[in-house]
Amino acid sequence: MNAWLAQWQAAMEMLAWPIALLALPLPLLLRWALPPARQSSPALRVPYGHRLDPVAQGASRGVRGAGPGWLAWLAWAALCLAAARPQVLGDPVQPPRVGRDLMLALDLSGSMSEIDMELGSRAVDRLTAAKAVIADFLSRRDGDRVALLVFGRRAYALTPLTLDRESVREQLDDSVVGLAGQETAIGDAIALAVKRLRSQPAEQRVLILLTDGVNTAGILDPLKAAELARSEGVRVHTIAFGGEGSLSLFGFRLPMPGAGDEIDEATLQRVAELTGGKSFRARDTNELAGIYAQIDRMEPIRRPGKALRPRLERYPWPLGAAFVLALLAFAWRGRRA
Template sequence: MITFAWPWLLLLLPLPLLVYWLPKKNTDQVSAALIMPQLIESHSVSETRQTSKKAPLIVLTLCWLLTVLALSQPQWLGDAIDIPTEGREMMIAVDLSGSMQIEDMQLNGNTVNRLNMLKVVLGDFIQRRVGDRLGLILFADDAYMQTPMTFDRKTVKQMLDESVLGLVGQKTAIGDAIGLAVKRFDAKQKSNKVLLLLTDGQNTAGKISPEQALELAIAKDITIYSIGIGADVMLQKSLFGTRRVNPSSELDEQTLTKLAEDTGGKYFRARDGQDMSEIYQLLDQLEPLEQEQQQMRPLTALFYFPVALALLISMFYFLATNFIRFNRK
């Protein structure tokens, strides 16, 4: 909607009419003059003169109205935007190792691989984290920052959806992922620092071990919530028929549990899409969203529109007047 910063200036709009209606000074005085017979002028000349007398008045009136409108500072008041009142930072570290392609997850009645399930369910969780600054780390042989800390949840979700297996190798560098998160968290001191670590294996690569990374996380007061991904049972076909296997045999639950508990967090086990959804709902309770948020409505100045229109009208009238005078000569 349109508002005015100084609406009281709009009271100046009828000022030209007040000046026009002021009583005029009496000039009916008899003076000696040479009376000349009035020439008879044609009807078209009379109309031209009347029009030429009205044109400046119309132009001045329009320019006055536009000038007063600009002085009143018209503004466009945008929709309300929520501003978080509490500084919470949540880093999400996603495993992109080769084992994430195992198709042992059930999502909406379909069998999908671990990464695709994670993209769908984690994407919904990201959309709900209104007011949090989110960051995204992808790790395999190495860990790298895919999305720095931002309030733009849409971008974080998009970067997650665009991630592909094998992008940074086939192994699992859990320690490097935690270390990178600690480094990024350190840039902002006053915040609730939460690391959401999602993996389906154990630490098999990287420059630092999970134990070393844990010490860094404790020193920086970072809470780790770890999630172990993978089903307990999977039917596998072979030459000798179908057999039941445990696709999550390499999941290091002991280390993931220690990482979470020693930092004040919690370890979760996600065996399918339903488990993952319930975990994220529980995380919403453990790390609740800020309820009392401030709001702001962005203002966009519009005064330059009436100013520009007034200048265009004045310029057009000036050019038209000079053009007519030039043709008369």
């Protein structure tokens, strides 16, 4: 009994619309519910008519049970089966997916509060400008798994690698200066990213690190962390972000003492070289947007997606059978007539 039920369930799973099979007894229900057709042809009254009734009934049963009747029933059953859309599973396929596993590391140290950037003709701090550019970058990374890491005195992973870029964007919006401390632990940020990317395929491990300072905290030196990243196959793209000591406001350049003097470009360049990445320098919001656009244009890596077995439609077979059976039924009726 259980085996029969399992076979029945398997058969039903091969039908896209199994509810269409409920129409099978419809002709019987209509025949039972509707009144019989009345004869409008002239009739001959004879005194022995009651003797002919059994003969007429027998002939009627013979006509109903023979001829095209069974062909019409088979045609209706095939039509109902076609309406249920029988399907079969095709061979497994693995459609390619295009994307990378990206770790975004964002500096939240105290210097990111410097107001030396412009965004929409208004002066903003570095973090606000960086968040706007990164959010736009996220909107173009369809197919990537993205994670967000922030660092200051310590490094923290806010989101794991995920295809849900909206959750990454929400965590990015909630990030504020000083959330991870006022200092800058670049080496620890790289090491944490390597730890999170270690389990991913080597050719897909990418870290994009943005900072405006030098390594002033943490346990690991940035170059030592870069060697660790190289040994684990993690490419690190570094972005040195900060103004050159002045800010354009209403068309005038205002000096910003100390701005742009505390970015260790040499170390960031060396980190990128050691890991096979690229080093960039962004002095304003437009340059930063151009850098992320350049990273976005990098050739994506193809990887196999989840194996799928496509469902192949087989309804044309019962539909064609229904058409042929209906033609045979009409032809049989015409020959008997």
